[in-house]
Amino acid sequence: MLRGALGKTFRLLGYTIQYGCIAHCAFEYVGGVVMCSGPSMEPTIQNSDIVFAENLSRHFYGIQRGDIVIAKSPNDPKSNICKRVIGLEGDKILTNSSSDFFKSHSYVPTGHVWLEGDNLKNSTDSRYYGPIPYGLIRGRIFFKIWPLSDFGFLRDSPNGYRFSDD
């Protein structure tokens, strides 16, 4: 009786560990479902939308300009941010708004990326804390699941002029 209960417990524990490890591998290397909150990506991703994120392109260094990525916040390692990649290493970036008379540019250093939200007026991004290292990127968002009216691949950036033209 006791032995049977013990064996059952151990089997349950083993299955828990096994499926936990499989889930960890899937979330770490393949991708997962993420809920976004906050207004910084407003026209593309509304508050509390549910999206699908994949991590493969990060592991194979396939992040490109215009991709929406999830990254660790550079100020607070426990929180995540969701922004659009505006510049990769070596790109020339406009650091102030394009309507200003004096335009200031900066170059993204090696191994870094420049992130900006689509809602330029209400977004804390690289214009505030500078370029962030590539190692902070967790995954790339490419598919929206919820709300169903917006089901499908994500739209392009509404601020196309922010990309460096080369």
Add this chain to the structure above:
Amino acid sequence: MAQSQGWVRRYLKAFCKGFFVAVPVAVTFLDRVACVARVEGSSMQPSLNPGGSQSSDVVLLNHWKVRNFEVQRGDIVSLVSPKNPEQKIIKRVIALEGDIVKTIGHKNRYVKVPRGHIWVEGDHHGHSFDSNSFGPANLVLCDLLAQFKKRFPWDFYMLMLHISCGLQSAGRNWNLYFLQNACQFRVKRNDYISLNSTVGRKIKKRNPQRAKFPKR
């Protein structure tokens, strides 16, 4: 004939079952708990690789201890290089967020480490690619803590072989010592001064140069 087919099928089934259990468990363990890595280069001399290029030390990297991003001054951490994300570097933590560091060859003489960042340096000054060249490193990049090292007479692959063979008794001859207490001269030299947030703000307004480094 039918018997041998059944045997093959049973064997394959057992293999698949074992494979799907063992691989995720192993990957998760290596990602979350600990892994073993070989150190290359001379930037951490004399703590690691004291013999130069002839020997390369093997360290145990403890992920579990840095899961909450709590590192201390003097710890040796492995981090993804900010300049080249495909490369990993191993350095000593000199200062944490909010500290003011006296730099060696950085563009600013004194640097205040921003929030969520750490200041890392190799023990071999001048021969190390560290915060003095790339500035404060982000805490998220630092994902592993090197806890102790094994000076190993053979190659890294021999070590892997030993581990896979389960020859635990082979560890008796290794010089196993904790790195955290070894070689803290840079930290002991009092090159950083930790400031409480309120005190720091007060001092910074008045006279930053004198207040940061009082005479001993």
